[in-house]
Amino acid sequence: MAIETKRLLTTSRAISEGIAQEMERDPSVFVMGEDIGTYGGIFGATEGLLAKFGPERVMDTPISETAFIGAAVGAAISGMRPIAELMFVDFFGVCMDQIYNHMAKIHYESGGNVKVPIVVTTAIGGGYGDGAQHSQTLYGTFAHLPGMKVVVPSTPYDAKGLMISAIRDDNPVVYMFHKGIMGLGWMTPNPRATAHVPEEPYAIPIGKADVKREGRDLTIVTVSLMVHRALDAAVDLATEGIDAEVLDLRSIVPLDREAILASVAKTHRLLVVDEDYRSFGMSGEVITTVIEGAFDHLDAPPVRLAYPDVPIPYSRPLEQFCLPSSDKIAAAARQLMGR
Amino acid sequence: MPDNKTLRDMHYQLVRIRLFEETIQKVYFEGKTPAFDIAAGTVPGEMHLAAGQEPVAVGVAAHLRPSDAVTATHRPHHIALAHGMDIRKLAAEIFGKETGLGHGKGGHMHLFDPATNFGCSGIIAEGMPTAVGHALAFKKQGRDDIAVSFFGEGAANQGAFHESLNLAALWRLGVVFVCEDNAWAISVPKDKATAIANNSDRAAAYGIPGVLVPDNDPVAIYEAAGEAVSRARRGGGPSLIEVKTDRLFGHFEGDAQAYRTPQELALLQERDAIRAFERRLIESADLTAKDAQDAWERARTEVDDAIDFARSSPYPEPSAALQHVFA
Numbered sequence: 001m002a003i004e005t006k007r008l009l010t011t012s013r014a015i016s017e018g019i020a021q022e023m024e025r026d027p028s029v030f031v032m033g034e035d036i037g038t039y040g041g042i043f044g045a046t047e048g049l050l051a052k053f054g055p056e057r058v059m060d061t062p063i064s065e066t067a068f069i070g071a072a073v074g075a076a077i078s079g080m081r082p083i084a085e086l087m088f089v090d091f092f093g094v095c096m097d098q099i100y101n102h103m104a105k106i107h108y109e110s111g112g113n114v115k116v117p118i119v120v121t122t123a124i125g126g127g128y129g130d131g132a133q134h135s136q137t138l139y140g141t142f143a144h145l146p147g148m149k150v151v152v153p154s155t156p157y158d159a160k161g162l163m164i165s166a167i168r169d170d171n172p173v174v175y176m177f178h179k180g181i182m183g184l185g186w187m188t189p190n191p192r193a194t195a196h197v198p199e200e201p202y203a204i205p206i207g208k209a210d211v212k213r214e215g216r217d218l219t220i221v222t223v224s225l226m227v228h229r230a231l232d233a234a235v236d237l238a239t240e241g242i243d244a245e246v247l248d249l250r251s252i253v254p255l256d257r258e259a260i261l262a263s264v265a266k267t268h269r270l271l272v273v274d275e276d277y278r279s280f281g282m283s284g285e286v287i288t289t290v291i292e293g294a295f296d297h298l299d300a301p302p303v304r305l306a307y308p309d310v311p312i313p314y315s316r317p318l319e320q321f322c323l324p325s326s327d328k329i330a331a332a333a334r335q336l337m338g339r
Numbered sequence: 340m341p342d343n344k345t346l347r348d349m350h351y352q353l354v355r356i357r358l359f360e361e362t363i364q365k366v367y368f369e370g371k372t373p374a375f376d377i378a379a380g381t382v383p384g385e386m387h388l389a390a391g392q393e394p395v396a397v398g399v400a401a402h403l404r405p406s407d408a409v410t411a412t413h414r415p416h417h418i419a420l421a422h423g424m425d426i427r428k429l430a431a432e433i434f435g436k437e438t439g440l441g442h443g444k445g446g447h448m449h450l451f452d453p454a455t456n457f458g459c460s461g462i463i464a465e466g467m468p469t470a471v472g473h474a475l476a477f478k479k480q481g482r483d484d485i486a487v488s489f490f491g492e493g494a495a496n497q498g499a500f501h502e503s504l505n506l507a508a509l510w511r512l513g514v515v516f517v518c519e520d521n522a523w524a525i526s527v528p529k530d531k532a533t534a535i536a537n538n539s540d541r542a543a544a545y546g547i548p549g550v551l552v553p554d555n556d557p558v559a560i561y562e563a564a565g566e567a568v569s570r571a572r573r574g575g576g577p578s579l580i581e582v583k584t585d586r587l588f589g590h591f592e593g594d595a596q597a598y599r600t601p602q603e604l605a606l607l608q609e610r611d612a613i614r615a616f617e618r619r620l621i622e623s624a625d626l627t628a629k630d631a632q633d634a635w636e637r638a639r640t641e642v643d644d645a646i647d648f649a650r651s652s653p654y655p656e657p658s659a660a661l662q663h664v665f666a
Contacts, residue, residue, distance in 0.1 A: 067502030070468020111441035
């Protein structure tokens with residue numbers, strides 16, 4: 001990584017820059033979705049693209065999720081590389097068939113003869129009082145269904161590199177950005193949502209986790225906004241003499257099991273932080289990975305801090321009660337350390 | 340009116356598809372009698388045959404080229420064959436063999452053929468948005484290829500139908516939507532499911548042409564499709580064609596069809612569109628009786644060869660189940 005300048009970008013601008021660079025490189029790449037044109041995407045992920053590429057390559061769609069996600073499937077089969085934004089992950093139910101029965105299955109059903117290179121982008125996460133139908137995280141749902149990659153970046157740098165990889169990938173990729181990492185003016189500022197991003201295109205391989213903080217005493221495995229919550233917790237923990245390693249998975253599918261095992265082999269303790277629903281999801285998968293592959297390295301039973309199995313409540317104290325936070329992460333880490 | 344060569348080609352297509360379907364029907368019950376076991380025998384799973392609906396596929400496909408995209412339903416064989424799918428690979432896929440279209444991973448409802456840009460879906464109406472996407476790609480690529488989406492009348496009540504028509508009309512894409520109205524959504528008759536008599540009327544809601552072909556006549560379908568296909572090819576946007584056709588067999592093989600009367604079933608056999616078409620061609624001297632007989636024999640040979648190929652092909656290695664999740 002050649003750092004010539006210290007240009008700062010928000011995550012949303014980093015994503016749109018990655019898309020723009022791929023659109024320049026490859027004429028088969030185009031973007032469609034709800035409010036992705038003039039508006040630039042409700043969460044800013046397509047800002048500036050319409051002005052640069054025009055309405056033929058940056059297409060606002062009607063609110064017709066089944067039609068435009070399905071159209072992305074057909075266009076991909078016929079040689080294009082569509083990026084389709086479906087505003088909130090909570091809305092995927094209206095077109096889930098196109099996602100899990102078509103986008104994710106056609107390559108397999110064709111015995112490998114047909115490729116479906118699509119990127120579906122969407123916003124995840126709560127914490128701002130938007131209620132049960134606009135705050136879910138749901139990456140576990142897509143990770144559970146084989147045939148699509150699931151990318152969940154946490155930083156501007158990762159967001160750009162992973163977007164470029166997602167566009168170049170011959171598989172369907174569900175690219176989920178947390179509203180809280182985008183650097184939006186109308187969200188509680190997250191200081192790490194603006195960071196240095198190189199101007200030149202670069203690809204971050206999908207399926208490679210990243211150690212966001214080295215540590216000796218326990219491994220905190222997480223993704224997306226919770227990486228930042230974990231890093232905040234690690235600062236507090238350090239003052240108490242607990243040295244936490246923070247492992248950012250960056251993608252749920254493929255899951256970098258080696259990185260999880262290597263970290264736990266070093267720290268001997270595992271805490272999984274998951275903003276998705278607790279049961280049958282990522283937290284269980286990570287813990288199972290360690291039980292299967294590094295059981296002898298564990299000095300204590302793994303702990304998971306996840307969203308309880310309830311819909312996301314609207315009222316602030318209710319939602320904050322449910323969401324993982326840096327305080328809760330620190331408390332869970334202390335529990336894991338026997339303190 | 341199609342020329343003599345086209346008529347004869349269409350006749351042959353109709354005949355080979357019918358023989359293929361009838362042969363699959365026989366093979367399907369191998370190992371499934373006397374006690375019906377859906378997983379047992381030569382061909383596993385559900386089997387949806389399209390006997391009676393061949394004119395729709397053949398009448399439309401007569402205007403298509405392999406680079407045109409076609410999406411079909413869970414009842415796809417007639418459309419696949421009419422669009423030029425390799426009959427051996429189709430048969431082998433139905434048998435779940437390594438030599439099949441998808442090496443046995445798709446099965447009869449999930450056929451994908453890059454050679455003819457053919458795809459189908461086991462989910463009602465869900466091939467329609469994909470067709471819109473194919474046409475969108477062709478427009479972006481500056482090609483005059485088009486997409487054709489076949490669907491049943493039951494699908495016209497799904498959201499995907501309405502969304503797809505709207506999007507194709509809005510973006511003026513080269514899509515021909517072809518409704519095969521066989522009057523039955525499994526066991527539910529159309530008049531118990533759809534508030535209007537003709538789905539072609541729904542085209543008006545999207546500002547596109549809607550054409551009703553009231554009988555299951557290959558020539559009438561050919562004419563209607565010709566206009567829609569050339570409109571789509573010259574950038575004139577989508578059309579909706581509705582054909583009143585017949586489903587001679589049950590929804591799936593093994594369906595006792597208790598919801599249809601014996602009189603209705605007998606009437607269906609009597610008015611079989613292929614035999615009617617053949618009689619007409621002979622009367623009009625487009626075909627001699629001998630030519631007709633030759634066509635059936637030639638088709639018999641082709642179908643038998645495909646079935647033999649499927650039968651004698653190996654099954655895939657079981658562990659191949661783990662391949663092709665990702666490209």
